[in-house]
Every structure is written in C-alpha cells, then in structure tokens.
Amino acid sequence: MLDDLSKVRNIGISAHIDSGKTTLTERILFDAGAQGWIGSVDDGTAAMDWMPAERARGLSITAAASREQWGRHVMQVVDTPGHIDFMAEVERCLHVLDGVVVLLDGIRGVESQTEAVWEQAGSRGLPRLVFVNKLDREGADFTAVVAEMGERLACRPVPVVVPLFDDAGAFAGLGDALGGRVQWFAGKPPSAVAERIAAELLVAHERVVEAVADRDDSVFADALAGRRIAAARLRRLLRAEFMAGRLVPVLCGAALWNRGVDWLLDAVVDYLPAPVEMPRHGLWATPDAGDPAAPFCAFVFKVQHVDAATWNFVRVIRGTLAVGDVWVRGRGGASGTCATLWVVQADRHTDVERAEPGQIVVLPGEFALRTGDSLCAPSAPLVLPAPKFPAPVLAMVFEPERAEDRPRLAQSLRELAVDDPTLRVYFDRDRLLVRGMGELHLEIVADLAKARAGVAFHCSRPQVDRRETVEWVGHGEAEVRALVAGAECAAVCEVEVRPAPGLGPAAVLDDGGGAAAAAGVAELGLLAAAGLRAGAMHDLVVVVQRAECSAREPNLPLLEQAATKALEQAIAAACPCDLEPWVVFEAWCPEEGAPVVLADLAARGAEVEAVAAGRLGARVGGRAPLANMLGYVTKLRSITRGRGRVDMRPAGLRPVRRQA
Ligand code: GDP
Ligand code: MG
Numbered sequence: 001m002l003d004d005l006s007k008v009r010n011i012g013i014s015a016h017i018d019s020g021k022t023t024l025t026e027r028i029l030f031d032a033g034a035q036g037w038i039g040s041v042d043d044g045t046a047a048m049d050w051m052p053a054e055r056a057r058g059l060s061i062t063a064a065a066s067r068e069q070w071g072r073h074v075m076q077v078v079d080t081p082g083h084i085d086f087m088a089e090v091e092r093c094l095h096v097l098d099g100v101v102v103l104l105d106g107i108r109g110v111e112s113q114t115e116a117v118w119e120q121a122g123s124r125g126l127p128r129l130v131f132v133n134k135l136d137r138e139g140a141d142f143t144a145v146v147a148e149m150g151e152r153l154a155c156r157p158v159p160v161v162v163p164l165f166d167d168a169g170a171f172a173g174l175g176d177a178l179g180g181r182v183q184w185f186a187g188k189p190p191s192a193v194a195e196r197i198a199a200e201l202l203v204a205h206e207r208v209v210e211a212v213a214d215r216d217d218s219v220f221a222d223a224l225a226g227r228r229i230a231a232a233r234l235r236r237l238l239r240a241e242f243m244a245g246r247l248v249p250v251l252c253g254a255a256l257w258n259r260g261v262d263w264l265l266d267a268v269v270d271y272l273p274a275p276v277e278m279p280r281h282g283l284w285a286t287p288d289a290g291d292p293a294a295p296f297c298a299f300v301f302k303v304q305h306v307d308a309a310t311w312n313f314v315r316v317i318r319g320t321l322a323v324g325d326v327w328v329r330g331r332g333g334a335s336g337t338c339a340t341l342w343v344v345q346a347d348r349h350t351d352v353e354r355a356e357p358g359q360i361v362v363l364p365g366e367f368a369l370r371t372g373d374s375l376c377a378p379s380a381p382l383v384l385p386a387p388k389f390p391a392p393v394l395a396m397v398f399e400p401e402r403a404e405d406r407p408r409l410a411q412s413l414r415e416l417a418v419d420d421p422t423l424r425v426y427f428d429r430d431r432l433l434v435r436g437m438g439e440l441h442l443e444i445v446a447d448l449a450k451a452r453a454g455v456a457f458h459c460s461r462p463q464v465d466r467r468e469t470v471e472w473v474g475h476g477e478a479e480v481r482a483l484v485a486g487a488e489c490a491a492v493c494e495v496e497v498r499p500a501p502g503l504g505p506a507a508v509l510d511d512g513g514g515a516a517a518a519a520g521v522a523e524l525g526l527l528a529a530a531g532l533r534a535g536a537m538h539d540l541v542v543v544v545q546r547a548e549c550s551a552r553e554p555n556l557p558l559l560e561q562a563a564t565k566a567l568e569q570a571i572a573a574a575c576p577c578d579l580e581p582w583v584v585f586e587a588w589c590p591e592e593g594a595p596v597v598l599a600d601l602a603a604r605g606a607e608v609e610a611v612a613a614g615r616l617g618a619r620v621g622g623r624a625p626l627a628n629m630l631g632y633v634t635k636l637r638s639i640t641r642g643r644g645r646v647d648m649r650p651a652g653l654r655p656v657r658r659q660a
Contacts, residue, residue, distance in 0.1 A: 005290065006274045008358050010315075012078040012093050014121065015103035016113035016647070020133045024103060024255035028077055028265065067343050067360070070265045076360050088389045088422040088437070092371055094120055095283065095387045096301045096315040096360065099127045099272035101264070106132050106140030106252070108616065110152040112586040112647040118153050124282055127243060129271055131264050132252040135163050135171045142252055144615055149250070158211045158238065161251040161263050162204045164189075164197045173197070174253060174260050177204035178238075179231035185259065211247055212237040239271050275358035283384055286317050290357045294318040295380035296325065298355075300373040301387075304419050312363040313344075314355075314375060317384070321361075321375070322354040329367075330374035330383040336367050371421050389421045391504065392435035393581035393626055393650055396442045397460040398449070399432070405455040406432060412453035416445060435465055437650070439630065464627040467538035467579040467653055473498050474574025477546075478565035480558050489555055493562035494546035497570045499539060506537035508544065538579055538653060542567060579653035581626040586619065587636060589644035594618040596639050604628040605657070617643075623651055 013021045067076050078093045094100070100121045104114060121128050132145050142163050149157045164173035164182065166189075173184040180201050182189065189197060209229055213220040216237055222229055241247045251267055253260015276290050288294035296319030304311045314321075321327070321338055328335040342349035342362040355361040363375070372386030400409050410425065410432055417423040423445060424435040436442040439462055446459050477494040500507070547563065549555055585606070589597050591613055597620060601608060606624035613619075629648060636644040 470574035476569030
C-alpha cells in the first residue's frame with residue numbers, strides 16, 4: 001500500500017477554533033474520493049467530527065486520523081481541535097506529524113490560538129504551510145492577513161496562490177503565483193478582468209522570485225535580465241528555503257465552497273516532507289527510524305474507547321508490524337499478539353495486513369496501553385520520548401444522585417481519563433473530584449460520562465485548582481514510636497524541602513547517600529504517598545536525608561507516619577505559599593467599548609500588557625488569575641452588546657496575592 005515512503009505525507013490541520021479545520025478536512029476527504037458526500041459541521045454530518053458531543057457543538061474534540069490518496073501520493077490527515085481546552089490533543093498529534101497546515105480565518109487573521117499552534121509546531125521543527133480560508137466572506141482581507149503573519153508569527157510569508165476578484169470586488173478566482181495559472185470559478189474571466197488579473201499575478205510572481213533571489217544568485221541574475229523563471233525551478237528553491245525555516249508559502253481559498261483545496265493538496269505534496277525527509281529529531285531520532293527491515297517499533301499517540309472497543313492509534317517508526325506478530329510494551333508490563341490492524345478514515349476502518357514506518361494504523365483491543373507508550377518487537381524493547389501534557393487547572397465534584405452509582409460513575413470517568421491525559425480523577429474524602437483544563441473541557445467530560453455511565457449525577461461549579469509551593473529551604477525531622485508485635489519500634493525520618501521553580505509537580509529525591517534505601521524503603525514514593533497530597537505540591541523537591549527503623553524488618557506504616565510529620569515540619573519552616581493558575585488573554589471589542597472593557601479587566605486584577613486599535617477594533621492583551629476570569633466570555637459579550645470576544649490560554653502558576 002505504502003510501498004514508497006517518499007510518497008507519504010503525514011499532516012495535521014491546525015488552527016484557532018472556527019477557522020474551518022473540520023470543513024477543510026471534509027473537503028479533502030471528498031476531493032481525494034474517500035467519501036462520496038461532503039459532510040457539514042453546520043448540519044452535524046461531518047465525518048471527522050463523529051463523536052455525538054462534537055456534532056452537537058459543531059467543534060472538534062478528538063483528532064480523527066484519516067488516510068487518503070492524492071494522485072500518486074498517500075496522505076494521512078489528522079484534524080486537530082482548536083479550542084485551548086483540548087491542547088493536549090493537539091500536542092499528541094503534533095508528536096506523530098511530519099508537517100502542519102495552519103489555517104487562518106480570512107477576516108480574523110492571526111489569532112491567539114494560531115500563535116500557540118505556530119509555536120507548538122515550530123518547537124518540534126515541523127514545517128508549517130499556511131492556508132488563508134473564508135475568503136468568500138465579506139471583510140476578508142488576504143493582504144492584511146499576510147502582513148499580520150509577518151508581524152505576529154515572525155516569519156516571511158510568500159503567497160504562492162493569490163485570490164482574484166471580479167469588478168464588483170467579489171472573490172471570483174485563484175491565481176498561481178509560480179506558473180501563472182488561473183482558476184476562475186464561473187468559467188473564464190471576462191477580457192477586461194483578465195488583463196487586470198494578469199498584472200496582479202505578475203506582481204505576485206515577482207514577490208516569489210524576490211523571496212528566492214536573495215539566496216540564489218542565478219535566479220537573481222535571470223530576474224535582473226528579465227527572464228521568466230520556470231515554476232518548477234521556483235518551487236524547488238522555495239521548498240529548500242521553506243524546509244530551512246526561512247519562509248512560509250501561503251495559499252488561500254474558501255474551504256466551504258471547495259475553493260483552493262486542490263491546490264492546497266498539491267502544495268502539501270510539493271512542499272511538506274515525506275517521513276524519510278524528516279529531520280532526525282523527536283521520534284525520528286530513534287536509531288534506524290524509517291527502516292522497514294529494522295526491529296519493529298511504534299508509538300502509541302492516542303487511546304480511544306469507542307463504544308465497547310478500545311482503539312489504539314499507533315504510528316510505526318521502524319520495522320514492520322504484521323498481523324500475527326507478537327509485540328511488547330517498551331516500558332514493560334504489557335504484551336500481545338497483533339490480531340487485527342486497521343486503517344481509519346474518520347469513523348470507518350479497513351483491515352490491513354501490515355504497517356510500515358511512517359504509517360498510522362489502529363490496533364483494536366484492550367491492552368492497557370496509554371498515550372506515549374511504545375510497541376516493540378520482543379527482541380528490541382525501546383522507550384520513545386513521550387509528549388508532555390499541561391497540568392489541569394480546574395476541578396469539579398461529580399455527585400451521583402444515588403450513592404450506589406458512585407463506583408459506576410468513577411469507572412466511566414477513569415476510562416475517559418485514559419483517553420484524555422489532561423483529565424484526572426480523584427477520590428477526595430468520598431467526593432469524586434475531576435480535574436480538567438477548562439470550563440468547556442469539564443462540560444464535555446460531564447456529557448461523555450453521562451452517556452457512558454448512564455447514571456444521573458450533578459456537577460459542582462468548576463473551582464480553580466490551587467497548588468502549594470515553598471519559598472525557602474526548610475528542614476524537618478520526626479520520630480514515631482509504636483509497639484509492634486510486643487516490641488517497641490521507632491521510625492525516624494529527616495527531610496529537606498527546597499524550592500524548584502518551573503519543576504512542576506513535586507519530586508522526591510534521595511540525598512545520594514542512599515539514606516532511604518538503607519532503611520529498606522525501596523520506594524521513595526512512600527513520601528509522595530504520605531505527604532504530597534495528590535499532586536497539589538508544586539515546584540519543590542523533597543530530599544530524604546534519613547529514613548531509619550529500629551526493627552529488623554522496616555515498618556512501612558511507621559516510616560510513613562514519620563515521613564509525613566517530617567515533611568509537614570519542613571514545609572512549615574520553608575515559607576509555604578499557595579499558587580494559582582493564570583491565563584494569558586486576548587480580547588477584541590469595538591473601539592468605543594474599550595474603556596468599559598478595560599475597567600472590567602482592572603476589577604478582575606488583570607495585568608493589561610497591550611492595547612491596540614486595528615482592523616478589527618480594539619485588541620487588549622494581558623494576563624489574569626484564572627479564578628477571576630471564569631465566566632468572562634459571557635460577561636464580555638454582555639458589556640460589548642455581543643460584539644466582543646476573548647481567547648484565553650494557560651499561563652502557568654503564580655503565588656496567590658495576599659489581600660492587602
Ligand atoms: P473548526 O472549528 O476550525 O473545525 O471550524 P469548522 O470547520 O467547524 O468551521 C467553522 C464555521 O466556519 C462553520 O460554520 C463553517 O461552515 C464555516 N466555514 C468554514 N470554511 C468556510 C469558508 O471557506 N467560507 C465560509 N463562508 N464559511 C466557512
Ligand atoms: Mg473542527
């Protein structure tokens with residue numbers, strides 16, 4: 001199927017919510033002939049948005065992976081969610097992609113989430129192609145959006161496809177800046193218009209030439225001599241510059257009307273890399289990556305419970321996985337025989353016999369696999385680098401109407417947490433506590449849990465999840481005595497806590513002298529269990545300096561008590577303080593509404609960093625404590641009579657300000 005790896009393009013479509021990712025992906029499925037109908041997010045028939053919760057909301061929550069054919073190329077397309085609450089989904093998809101198509105809304109241009117995905121993809125060295133969408137809409141401004149890209153994404157955008165307009169100013173065609181081809185949606189442009197667009201295309205062509213002439217003397221010389229440079233040569237040079245990260249080809253169209261999608265697919269083939277061309281980092285830094293003859297190894301990037309089945313989405317990194325093969329989990333603890341392999345097209349799947357490097361396939365079955373696991377040949381187990389997920393920032397209590405339903409509800413939530421690594425489920429004094437990334441995230445989790453568990457329950461209002469840290473070094477020592485089997489036994493524990501800014505959840509270290517190990521405390525997790533309070537301690541390390549037990553057999557419960565006491569002492573001595581999550585926000589409103597918006601933000605304790613008047617009204621950017629921004633979306637709408645909007649994303653933890 002994929003005999004030639006150089007003909008594979010494994011891409012993701014990434015963007016701010018509502019830019020048209022799902023619509024575009026649907027058009028790709030249609031154009032590539034995988035599907036005989038075009039789904040629509042507006043009437044809930046999009047194949048990529050196939051979970052009921054997604055269709056009901058018209059937005060994509062889970063990334064669906066799909067494989068299509070384009071000419072002689074095979075494309076594996078992953079539609080990723082744009083809402084910030086689902087960033088983890090984006091993160092794990094980026095982990096297995098070779099290139100990204102970043103979609104921009106032709107009216108809104110670069111949005112905060114565009115910047116976030118731009119950085120996320122850039123930090124992994126993934127090449128990013130841009131498609132400016134929705135050019136059919138009134139107020140769309142391709143030129144302004146391209147200029148904004150240069151400023152806000154700090155890149156050099158080079159339009160390779162430009163929009164063409166009729167004499168009434170309506171979006172009526174597309175032009176190819178390299179070869180001068182024209183697509184006129186209503187047949188052929190009238191001759192008067194044809195002359196104008198020829199001139200426009202020449203300008204676009206010169207801009208492309210200029211972008212590569214800086215680097216290539218022969219192009220420079222030809223351009224100077226007025227010789228036209230062939231499209232194929234320009235494309236080759238552009239690609240080299242693109243892969244070196246020095247420029248970004250920009251395409252455009254209107255996905256809803258299937259305008260420009262074919263040229264986008266051509267560009268994906270022309271510019272984005274095949275798996276074999278990927279720079280050797282991330283998963284592709286694995287020895288022998290891409291070699292179908294090497295010992296088999298694949299990366300699990302998604303585990304999803306679909307009805308009663310478990311779908312494990314894997315990308316093969318090296319070797320070949322065939323039906324009948326035995327595999328082991330890289331970090332141990334699981335193994336299996338590959339009974340079935342599927343290729344997925346949205347919610348449908350087809351059996352395949354084998355999967356080779358670069359391919360994305362589904363291994364159906366419950367194997368206790370988790371996102372980030374590797375599957376390997378038993379002869380060569382390997383642990384691959386896993387994506388990092390941000391810590392949840394909101395907590396909500398789930399309370400079943402009947403107490404006896406609690407285990408059932410908890411089980412459903414735990415299954416959801418397997419599918420979604422940013423979801424955490426805890427029992428906190430008999431309460432079922434669920435932690436997640438945002439209001440929308442938890443709302444959707446509640447919907448999914450309702451469908452899965454089939455029991456009635458209430459949810460509390462989401463609460464901001466605070467953490468604790470320390471500002472100084474603190475020391476603690478405790479001794480606990482008890483009668484054990486008639487003899488007195490003493491346990492002594494001595495610990496030090498130290499601030500570790502940026503560490504994340506607290507870590508426990510031995511002091512290097514093996515103090516804890518000497519006492520037979522094999523697992524330092526003892527301390528974590530004793531005192532680190534379900535992940536609430538942050539940005540600090542606990543160093544175990546002494547852990548001893550007078551009995552011959554170390555008494556773990558006694559040691560644990562001593563450890564808890566010592567840790568509490570140490571924390572009290574180290575200036576403990578609470579941390580709370582902050583967000584970075586970007587709000588837009590009509591210019592005349594800005595004073596009211598600013599006053600409201602000031603009342604929320606926001607730090608406003610930038611106020612600017614632009615194409616779309618006033619833009620206010622800054623940071624604020626998440627707790628003060630719950631429900632802000634609704635409030636902003638009401639104070640701007642429906643015309644304001646805001647984007648927020650997590651911006652780490654900060655000490656809680658003491659009330660003056
Ligand atoms: P996503 O959140 O990025 O997946 O965006 P969707 O694909 O769900 O699209 C959001 C909305 O924009 C839907 O109502 C689409 O019909 C609409 N839309 C998408 N592409 C276009 C386009 O090219 N032109 C117009 N006018 N609307 C579009
Ligand atoms: Mg979508």
